[in-house]
Amino acid sequence: MADTAVNLEASPAVPIDQERSTLTQTELIWRRFLRNRLAVIGGIILIVFYITMVCFPGFFSPHNHLIQREDYISVPPQLPRWFDEEGKFHWRPFVYGFTTELDMERFEWVHFVDTSQKYPIYFIARGEEYKLFGFIPCNIHLLGVEPPGTLFLFGTDELGRCLFSRILHGGQISLTVGLVGVILTIILGSIMGTISGYYGGLIDNLIQRLVELLMSFPDIPLWAALSAALPPEWSPAKRFFAISAILSLRNWTGLARQVRAKILAFREEDYTLAAQAMGASDRRIILVHLLPNAASHIIVVATLSIPGMILAETALSFLGLGIQPPVVSWGVLLQHAQEVAVVMDRPWLLLPGLFVVLAVLSFNFLGDGIRDAVDPYSN
Amino acid sequence: MAVQERELPANEVLLEVKDLRTQFFTEQGVVKAVDGVSFTIKKGKVLGIVGESGCGKSITALSIMRLLPEPRGKIVSGTITFYPPEGGSVDITRLDRHSAEMRRIRGRHIAMIFQEPMTSLNPVHTIGDQIIEAIQLHQDVDKETARKRAIEVLNQVDIPHPERRINEYPHQMSGGQRQRAMIAMALSCYPSILIADEPTTALDVTIQAKILRNMRDLQRQYGMAIMLITHDLGVIGQMADEVLVMYVGRKVEQADVRELFLNPLHPYTQGLFRSIPLIGLKGKKLVPIAGSVPSPYNLPPGCYFAPRCPRAMDICRQEAPAEYEVEPGHFVSCWLYK
Numbered sequence: 001m002a003d004t005a006v007n008l009e010a011s012p013a014v015p016i017d018q019e020r021s022t023l024t025q026t027e028l029i030w031r032r033f034l035r036n037r038l039a040v041i042g043g044i045i046l047i048v049f050y051i052t053m054v055c056f057p058g059f060f061s062p063h064n065h066l067i068q069r070e071d072y073i074s075v076p077p078q079l080p081r082w083f084d085e086e087g088k089f090h091w092r093p094f095v096y097g098f099t100t101e102l103d104m105e106r107f108e109w110v111h112f113v114d115t116s117q118k119y120p121i122y123f124i125a126r127g128e129e130y131k132l133f134g135f136i137p138c139n140i141h142l143l144g145v146e147p148p149g150t151l152f153l154f155g156t157d158e159l160g161r162c163l164f165s166r167i168l169h170g171g172q173i174s175l176t177v178g179l180v181g182v183i184l185t186i187i188l189g190s191i192m193g194t195i196s197g198y199y200g201g202l203i204d205n206l207i208q209r210l211v212e213l214l215m216s217f218p219d220i221p222l223w224a225a226l227s228a229a230l231p232p233e234w235s236p237a238k239r240f241f242a243i244s245a246i247l248s249l250r251n252w253t254g255l256a257r258q259v260r261a262k263i264l265a266f267r268e269e270d271y272t273l274a275a276q277a278m279g280a281s282d283r284r285i286i287l288v289h290l291l292p293n294a295a296s297h298i299i300v301v302a303t304l305s306i307p308g309m310i311l312a313e314t315a316l317s318f319l320g321l322g323i324q325p326p327v328v329s330w331g332v333l334l335q336h337a338q339e340v341a342v343v344m345d346r347p348w349l350l351l352p353g354l355f356v357v358l359a360v361l362s363f364n365f366l367g368d369g370i371r372d373a374v375d376p377y378s379n
Numbered sequence: 380m381a382v383q384e385r386e387l388p389a390n391e392v393l394l395e396v397k398d399l400r401t402q403f404f405t406e407q408g409v410v411k412a413v414d415g416v417s418f419t420i421k422k423g424k425v426l427g428i429v430g431e432s433g434c435g436k437s438i439t440a441l442s443i444m445r446l447l448p449e450p451r452g453k454i455v456s457g458t459i460t461f462y463p464p465e466g467g468s469v470d471i472t473r474l475d476r477h478s479a480e481m482r483r484i485r486g487r488h489i490a491m492i493f494q495e496p497m498t499s500l501n502p503v504h505t506i507g508d509q510i511i512e513a514i515q516l517h518q519d520v521d522k523e524t525a526r527k528r529a530i531e532v533l534n535q536v537d538i539p540h541p542e543r544r545i546n547e548y549p550h551q552m553s554g555g556q557r558q559r560a561m562i563a564m565a566l567s568c569y570p571s572i573l574i575a576d577e578p579t580t581a582l583d584v585t586i587q588a589k590i591l592r593n594m595r596d597l598q599r600q601y602g603m604a605i606m607l608i609t610h611d612l613g614v615i616g617q618m619a620d621e622v623l624v625m626y627v628g629r630k631v632e633q634a635d636v637r638e639l640f641l642n643p644l645h646p647y648t649q650g651l652f653r654s655i656p657l658i659g660l661k662g663k664k665l666v667p668i669a670g671s672v673p674s675p676y677n678l679p680p681g682c683y684f685a686p687r688c689p690r691a692m693d694i695c696r697q698e699a700p701a702e703y704e705v706e707p708g709h710f711v712s713c714w715l716y717k
Contacts, residue, residue, distance in 0.1 A: 025548060270499035276446050277493075278513045278564070279486030282477065288512065292503045 032373040039369020042362035049359060053171030058130035061165030062143045062151040066326060067128060069150075069160035071100060073109050077155040077348050085115045094120045095151060119149030155348040157336065166328050167352050173329035175359065177244050177313040178306040184248035185255055185309075186302050190294070192252065193259025194286055198267060204260075211253040220315065222250060227321045236327040243322055247312050255301050262294040296374040303367035307360035314356055330356050391422040392462060393571050393604050394443070394489075399457035401435075401442045404450075410675040412438040412452070414628035420572055425598065425605040427619030427636070429612060429651070431672060435628040436608045440574045443606075444491055445476040463488055464571055487517040490565035494577035496558035500549040506533070507545035510564045517568045532563040535600075537593055555586035559593070566597060573598070576608045591617055612655055616640060624648050627672060627683040630702070634709040644711040646688045682714070690715060 034040060052060040080093040097117025103110045125144025132138040145151050154163040196207040226246045230239060266272060267290065275289050310330075316322030317331025318338075325332055333352040336342045342349045401413040413435040420426050428436045441447050442454050459471040461484060474481045485491075493499040501509060510529040511522065520528070526545070533541035536559040549557055558578060565573055575594070579587035595618060598605050607618055615622055615636065622639045624632040624647065632645040643649045650668040657663075670687035673679055679686055685695040692714060700714045 270493055270495050271501040273446060274491075274493060274499040274561070275501070277444055277485055277491040279482040279484070279516055280512075281482060284516075288504075289501050293501070295503075 029373045033369055036369040036372060038365040039373075042365030042369070045358060045362040046366060049171060049175060049362075053168050054175050056132070057165075057168040057172050058132060058138065059140065060142050061130075061162065061168045062127065062141050062145075062153065063162035063165045064128040064130055065162060065165035065169045065328065067161065069156070072098075072111075072150060072152065072156050072160040074158055074346050075111050075150075075152050075156045075160070076346075078150070078152050080121055080153075084118065090120075092120045092122075094118045095145065095149065097149060117149070119145035119151075121145055121151065154351050155346070157349060158346075163333075163348065163351065166333055167330070167355055170328040170330045170333050170352060171355060171359075173240065173323055173327065174310055174313055174331065174356070177240065177247070177329070178309040178363075180241065180244040181248045181251065181309040181313075182302050182306050184245060185251045185305060186298060188248065188252035189255025190259050190291065190298055193256035194263050194291065194294075196256065197260035197263030198282070198286055198290065200264075207256070208260075211256055214250055214253045217250070219250065219312070220319075223247070223312070223316055224319065224321050227316060236324070240323065240327075243313065243316065244309075247309055247316075251305060251309065251312075255298065255305070258301055259294055259298065262297055263290050266290045266293050296371075300367055300371040300374070303363060303370055306367075307363040310356065310359060310363075392419050393422050394420040394462070395458075395460040396439075396443070397458045397460070399439065399442060399459065400455045401438050401447065401452060402455050403452045408676045411628050411678075412675075413442060415457070416623075416625070416628070416630050417457075418623055418630070418633065420604045420606055422571070422604055423599075423602050424620045425595075425607055425618050427607045427609065427615040427622045428625060429609060429615055429622060430625035431610060433627075433672060433675075434625045436610075436625055437576050439625075440491065440576050440606065440608055443471065443574065444485055444489065445471060445474065445481055446485075449476070461488065483517070486513060486570070487568050488570055489572045489574060490568065490570035491574040491576065492558070492561045492565050492578050494580050496554050496561055496581060499561055500557055502549055505546050505548055506552070506560045510545075510560070510567050513564050514567045528567060529563070532567050533560065535566070535597060536560070536563045537589070538563070555582050555590065558582060558590060562590070562594065562597075566601065569601060570603060572604045572606060574606045574608070577610070578607075579614065580609070580611070587614075588617075594618070612651060624651070627675070627678065629683060629699075630710075630712065631684065632709075632711045632713075634706075634711075638706065638709050642706075642709075644705055644709070644716060645684075645713050646690050646715075647684050650687075682712075 057065075075098060078095040080095055082090055082093050084090065084094075095118075096113045096115055097119060098111045099114045100109055100111050102108070122144050123142065125141055126139050127141045127144045129137060129139050143151060150162075152162050152164065154167065156162055157166070192207050192211075196204045223246055226249075227243060230242050234242065263286075272285060272289060275285050280288070313322055313329060314331035314334060317329050318334050320335065323329040323332055330352045334350075334356075336346075336349040337353065396419070397417050399413050399416050400411065403410040403412055416435070416439060418426065428439065430436050438447070438452070441452075443459055447453065454472050457472065461469045461471055463469065463484075469480070469484070471481070471484065474484075500506070504512075507526065507529050510532065511525045514520065514525040514528055515522070518525070530541045530545055533545060538544055538556055538559050544552070544556075549560075552560065558581075562578070578594070579590055582590065591614060594605070605618070607614070609615060619636045622632075622634060622636050623630055624639075624645065626647050632639070632643070632648045634642075639648065640652075643652055647668070650666070653666040654668060656665060668687055669689070673683060673686065679696065681697045681699055682688070682691075682695045683699075685691045688695065694714050700712045700717075702710050702712045703716045704710050705716050
């Protein structure tokens with residue numbers, strides 16, 4: 001009995017529920033999101049990807065991704081090491097150099113790890129020139145070794161270009177295509193979906209038939225035809241936006257249908273009638289009352305459709321129809337995977353595929369997490 | 380009450396509905412939802428409209444607001460004349476329902492509140508934002524003034540701590556508070572007419588009484604007219620000045636509230652009174668009205684109530700009765716009073 005009395009006194013005067021009810025909607029969403037481990041991990045991976053690849057690929061890559069090196073053709077990955085061949089520990093990681101010989105039988109350069117050459121890795125080191133944000137000349141890299149050493153973390157391709165640097169720069173294109181394409185998708189999809197759902201009748205019918213028409217085209221031939229029609233003299237940037245537009249031209253249809261379904265439901269809600277009774281105009285009802293209700297849905301659909309965009313760009317570039325070299329994207333890098341020799345002898349050239357998988361998975365986890373977090377009825 | 384009650388000129392007509400006919404065109408045929416109803420709404424008065432579900436009460440309200448689900452539902456004839464406070468008159472049936480003029484009447488002059496407080500507030504905006512939106516739609520004021528006004532009306536509808544609750548979302552409020560917030564939103568633009576469609580049906584009885592008393596107070600304070608739609612005679616008794624009884628789209632009886640309660644004339648009205656429990660009348664059984672409401676697709680000729688009427692005569696089944704003024708201001712549509 002005494003114990004219970006003590007416990008009662010010790011319990012806080014304010015019940016926990018009361019504290020919870022004072023949290024704002026944003027705080028509740030944020031809490032629910034943080035509880036989802038996979039979504040948080042996906043989010044962190046994407047933040048890292050976007051900072052290293054989209055914002056500062058030049059700084060984070062140890063080499064210039066376009067420089068070709070005859071002496072370092074198809075070098076396997078150089079792994080940073082802390083223990084040397086005698087088992088001695090080094091505080092500063094280092095990489096071994098190479099000795100290169102010509103294999104006369106296969107007529108190929110063969111690289112052997114030369115444990116006598118040790119190149120310590122330095123942070124914030126000066127190295128090859130690159131342009132920060134595409135216009136500020138700069139030569140500071142996050143990681144670097146003293147010349148004549150090299151730091152090919154993921155090896156090099158058949159022209160001796162650093163694959164790690166190329167993956168970072170490729171990510172810049174691939175990850176941005178997803179975003180730009182999704183923004184176009186959201187704009188097109190929500191406008192068409194809202195008009196279709198709110199006004200109904202003939203307009204609805206026309207838009208829905210157009211959606212069905214677009215959906216019934218086979219993807220790859222449609223994209224291929226459209227990108228083949230792009231003038232070859234277009235600059236890479238222009239081509240890039242054209243590709244994003246082509247991808248979203250097909251992609252908006254799914255979103256438009258979902259938005260239409262949502263608007264159809266919201267249109268019949270009492271609050272829409274109440275807003276009309278307040279004297280609100282159609283435009284106002286759509287923009288202020290209907291779209292914000294559909295917003296959480298649109299955001300989730302958008303997040304979940306970014307990976308589709310990335311995959312589509314990768315597929316197009318893989319087929320040689322998307323981004324054109326010398327501009328790199330993950331799809332361009334994966335063109336190597338078309339050769340059996342690569343899969344057999346130089347498997348590190350498949351590493352861009354791992355990044356595609358990572359990015360797509362992260363977006364999916366993040367999208368799932370956001371969907372669960374913004375849903376007020378989840379737990 | 381601290382608020383001064385305004386002196387009201389007696390019987391000043393704000394809205395005049397004449398022979399309103401609203402019909403729904405469905406696959407199965409035409410439904411005469413409102414079939415020749417006339418009434419007036421006077422300044423500072425509460426007009427109660429009573430009837431069973433589906434008798435056309437709500438459709439009358441939506442016809443006045445021009446919010447019928449077109450093209451299925453249409454006003455086919457009749458006039459709804461609105462007399463704005465600045466003078467003149469407008470026939471609402473002739474306005475384009477999407478026009479700026481109609482939008483100005485909705486919300487600004489005629490406000491409406493709905494039965495379901497749980498769903499008639501938009502879940503994604505705060506209460507404050509929704510009231511501020513309503514104010515700014517009709518009044519040329521900045522956001523700060525609108526916010527002050529929003530807090531003021533929330534205070535008037537008895538929401539505690541309005542300055543804090545204004546930032547809350549509808550789901551953070553109870554049903555009664557939401558309905559108060561709806562009333563606040565409706566009052567925010569000083570409307571001359573408030574149409575309340577079953578405002579308390581979805582609420583607890585205790586909350587119901589409080590909200591009705593609050594509405595009555597505000598009605599006097601604002602000097603507005605209320606058109607109160609309900610199926611609850613108790614609510615009518617507490618609130619209304621004048622009552623209109625509807626049955627299957629037609630007006631069957633209209634009278635001053637005291638007159639109607641003391642001397643119901645139409646057999647349908649009498650049936651309604653016999654079917655409600657009264658405190659203190661022990662041992663008296665409730666008498667339901669026999670039969671059920673006729674199908675809207677297959678209405679009987681003559682008086683629609685004839686098949687259920689205990690006092691029906693031959694003529695009732697052949698011809699619809701005209702409206703007779705039995706006492707001054709007491710109208711009834713029944714052959715018994717010819």
